[in-house]
Amino acid sequence: MVTEDAQRHVIENGAVAIQGDRIIEVGPRATIDAKYGATNRAINRLDQPTAILAPGLINTHTHAAMSLFRGVADDLKLQDWLEKYIFPAEAKNVDREFVRWGTRLGLLEMALSGTTAFADMYYFEETVAEETKNAGMRGVLGQTVIGFPAPDYKTPEAALAGAEKFIRAYADDPLIVPAVAPHAIYTTSDETLQAARTLADRYGKPLIIHLAETKAEFDEAVQKRKKSPTRALSDLGVLQGWTLAAHAVWLDPADFGLLRAAGTGISHCPSSNMKLASGVAPVLKMLQAGIPVGLGTDGVAGSNNDVDMFEEMDLAAKLQKVTLGDPTALPADQAFAMATIMGAQALGMSKEIGSLEAGKRADIISIRLDAPNAAPLYNVYSQLVYSLKASDVGEVMVNGRIIVRNRKMLTIDDKAVMAKAEEYRAKVAKSLSGN
Numbered sequence: 001m002v003t004e005d006a007q008r009h010v011i012e013n014g015a016v017a018i019q020g021d022r023i024i025e026v027g028p029r030a031t032i033d034a035k036y037g038a039t040n041r042a043i044n045r046l047d048q049p050t051a052i053l054a055p056g057l058i059n060t061h062t063h064a065a066m067s068l069f070r071g072v073a074d075d076l077k078l079q080d081w082l083e084k085y086i087f088p089a090e091a092k093n094v095d096r097e098f099v100r101w102g103t104r105l106g107l108l109e110m111a112l113s114g115t116t117a118f119a120d121m122y123y124f125e126e127t128v129a130e131e132t133k134n135a136g137m138r139g140v141l142g143q144t145v146i147g148f149p150a151p152d153y154k155t156p157e158a159a160l161a162g163a164e165k166f167i168r169a170y171a172d173d174p175l176i177v178p179a180v181a182p183h184a185i186y187t188t189s190d191e192t193l194q195a196a197r198t199l200a201d202r203y204g205k206p207l208i209i210h211l212a213e214t215k216a217e218f219d220e221a222v223q224k225r226k227k228s229p230t231r232a233l234s235d236l237g238v239l240q241g242w243t244l245a246a247h248a249v250w251l252d253p254a255d256f257g258l259l260r261a262a263g264t265g266i267s268h269c270p271s272s273n274m275k276l277a278s279g280v281a282p283v284l285k286m287l288q289a290g291i292p293v294g295l296g297t298d299g300v301a302g303s304n305n306d307v308d309m310f311e312e313m314d315l316a317a318k319l320q321k322v323t324l325g326d327p328t329a330l331p332a333d334q335a336f337a338m339a340t341i342m343g344a345q346a347l348g349m350s351k352e353i354g355s356l357e358a359g360k361r362a363d364i365i366s367i368r369l370d371a372p373n374a375a376p377l378y379n380v381y382s383q384l385v386y387s388l389k390a391s392d393v394g395e396v397m398v399n400g401r402i403i404v405r406n407r408k409m410l411t412i413d414d415k416a417v418m419a420k421a422e423e424y425r426a427k428v429a430k431s432l433s434g435n
């Protein structure tokens with residue numbers, strides 16, 4: 001069992017005792033059995049003798065509903081990809097039902113690959129929340145606010161009002177943390193960005209944003225404002241408060257101190273940054289500066305084509321090594337921490353999730369060790385990051401409830417989702433055929 005507690009305890013033949021939605025004790029199986037197991041026949045047991053028990057993986061940046069656009073357009077420049085494919089495809093296809101089915105597909109893929117919590121930003125976010133809650137998953141869900149007419153709201157003012165309504169509806173939910181998500185500095189006016197900050201603070205909820213993703217974004221800010229995107233957002237007061245920012249690829253030396261001082265959590269998305277050739281985020285420098293950095297997949301419509309956190313761990317470690325010319329950079333144990341406890345820190349939720357410790361929510365996964373790629377096992381972190389696969393995940397528990405058992409999702413009708421995905425493929429392809 002890998003705990004990811006402060007001492008990074010790894011317990012051989014470990015066990016977790018759970019009551020309701022929380023972990024009550026973690027320790028050697030003999031101890032836990034003696035205390036809770038043998039005497040209580042009413043107890044619910046889940047025995048996995050040949051598996052690793054670990055905290056659920058945390059995907060700190062995605063757009064779950066975009067699952068229905070998987071592979072719609074690949075290997076393009078970001079601007080072409082957005083303007084010729086994604087924006088038209090969204091304008092013609094994205095409505096509430098699209099978001100519902102796309103989210104279901106995303107949730108199914110995430111849960112089966114060991115993700116228990118995810119941060120999302122998209123449209124019709126109340127529908128994302130409804131589906132997430134129905135599936136029994138945990139989500140930090142941001143209603144998008146953007147400076148042009150969107151599928152759900154036609155103006156930023158309407159989007160902000162919608163975000164407020166959404167935040168109020170989910171203010172005290174055990175699984176959903178509602179958030180406001182201004183898209184980025186280059187798509188949203190300064191006034192709207194500041195209004196989003198005010199809204200988040202009024203309800204004590206997070207603000208989610210894309211930050212310094214591309215060189216173009218960085219250069220535009222320098223040209224128009226004579227400062228980096230991070231400095232510009234900081235000067236506007238947008239980063240001050242509970243904030244989760246995705247990417248942070250293009251940072252000035254002074255930006256590290258700004259992010260650290262603001263307490264901004266960063267989502268590092270290696271697949272997306274590589275596929276869109278955005279650049280390489282200075283992950284080690286951010287960590288050295290004391291900035292919490294988690295891992296994210298980004299959306300699957302072209303910036304990544306899946307929501308597999310096992311791949312992100314592996315790529316995060318290797319991307320730093322090859323970039324820095326240093327095979328010791330970002331070792332496996334650190335990459336695994338980024339997918340769990342550090343992801344929880346980036347979300348501002350490390351008191352509740354991210355590790356197996358008494359008092360935390362019971363978000364736990366089992367990773368089977370019966371496949372050839374799992375044997376032999378010398379080092380558990382090496383195995384988790386470099387050789388185990390999403391398909392090795394056996395069981396998934398979120399908030400004390402088992403939602404995946406024996407590699408089968410219990411809370412979503414997978415056949416219906418797959419059939420709908422095919423229906424939407426035909427519809428989306430048709431809508432783009434004029435391009």
Ligand SMILES: [Zn+2]
Pocket residue numbers: 061062063210246298299
């Ligand atoms: Zn994104």
